[in-house]
Amino acid sequence: MAMKAAATSSPGAVQATNDDASASKLSCVKKGYILDDFVHFFVKRPIKRAPLINRGYYARWAAIRKLLLQFLDSVGPKQILSLGAGFDTTYFQLEEEGRGEVKYVELDFLEVTSRKATIIASREQLQKKVESLGTISPERGEIHSKHYMLLPVDLRDINSLEKAFECAQLDISVPTFILSECVLIYLDPDVSRAVVNWAAQKFNTAVFVVYEQYSPEDAFGQQMIKNLESRGCPLLGIHDTPSLEAKRERFTKNGWPRAVALNMDEIYRSEIDPIDRRRIERLEIFDEFEEWHMMQEHYCLAYGIKDATQGMFDNFGFGVR
Numbered sequence: 001m002a003m004k005a006a007a008t009s010s011p012g013a014v015q016a017t018n019d020d021a022s023a024s025k026l027s028c029v030k031k032g033y034i035l036d037d038f039v040h041f042f043v044k045r046p047i048k049r050a051p052l053i054n055r056g057y058y059a060r061w062a063a064i065r066k067l068l069l070q071f072l073d074s075v076g077p078k079q080i081l082s083l084g085a086g087f088d089t090t091y092f093q094l095e096e097e098g099r100g101e102v103k104y105v106e107l108d109f110l111e112v113t114s115r116k117a118t119i120i121a122s123r124e125q126l127q128k129k130v131e132s133l134g135t136i137s138p139e140r141g142e143i144h145s146k147h148y149m150l151l152p153v154d155l156r157d158i159n160s161l162e163k164a165f166e167c168a169q170l171d172i173s174v175p176t177f178i179l180s181e182c183v184l185i186y187l188d189p190d191v192s193r194a195v196v197n198w199a200a201q202k203f204n205t206a207v208f209v210v211y212e213q214y215s216p217e218d219a220f221g222q223q224m225i226k227n228l229e230s231r232g233c234p235l236l237g238i239h240d241t242p243s244l245e246a247k248r249e250r251f252t253k254n255g256w257p258r259a260v261a262l263n264m265d266e267i268y269r270s271e272i273d274p275i276d277r278r279r280i281e282r283l284e285i286f287d288e289f290e291e292w293h294m295m296q297e298h299y300c301l302a303y304g305i306k307d308a309t310q311g312m313f314d315n316f317g318f319g320v321r
Helices: 011-031 051-072 090-096 110-122 158-168 189-202 219-230 244-252 264-270 274-281 289-296
Strands: 079-083 103-108 135-137 142-144 148-152 176-181 205-213 258-263 299-307
Touching: 011 051, 051 176, 051 205, 051 264, 051 274, 051 289, 051 299, 090 103, 103 110, 103 158, 110 135, 110 142, 110 148, 148 158, 158 189, 189 205, 189 244, 189 299, 244 258, 244 299, 258 264, 264 289, 264 299
Parallel strands: 079 103, 079 176, 103 148, 176 205
Antiparallel strands: 135 142, 142 148, 205 299, 258 299
8 A cells, every 4th residue: 555645744844855965965075976166165064975875966966967968068048947956056066167157047945045145145155156246135035146046936836936937037938957856746746737837838948857756656665755754844746756657747748748757777877977987986885786776766857848949959868879
């Protein structure tokens, strides 16, 4: 019998997963898995994660980065919209790498954006990445600049999302990369479908990338659900999209003509650069192979594609060499 997710979740508990993700990213950075010059500003108490967690976060980072760089390498103006961005530092790292000449908009709860704006305002290294003409307002949880915008939004309220879209002055005709990492899965299924549909109706040419959990029926999946419920952040959407096919259909039934979904075990084996994969596999002693495969088989990366240009995304995505 399937274990059902709890009916409600605590916004504060869900927001705490943001701190966990930042700590995991910093652990990866310190061990040499990934390069990020800015994540340490957002972590109060560095934690040394187990090799299993480090490798899992690396796989997540590498898979999303592959898609993001494919998008950024395309010709013409582009914009990025990050839903539930938390303390993600991708914009700052892209700017450091000379790839910051895009409009980059981050949305999250006011409590999160206020904390993030406060940290950015207090660190010269971060401030410098936000143009001198930009304005930072920690009390409103907002940053406004030419290339980077941080705005408070409750994704459960489409009107709030619409207002943020207008405030950010996003252009519906500009190709857009929409990112949602472990966000939609915490929302009521009707809400997550509404967000996916809103994005499909709003942008002419876009890719919507989602990283999240799935496969709740087996023992590992049920334990995963139980662990998160005990922390006050149940996976409200996992039974609505329990399979890769369901992840694809959430896109195709809500305005996205094409969709792809792969589990992270397959992505790690087939889509991550083999040279870099061999590099990171030498960083730490690793003997948790059975648990590794089970964990990766319960996370997936799915994306929907809408292409009014009839060609921009022909060579985009996994399976493209």
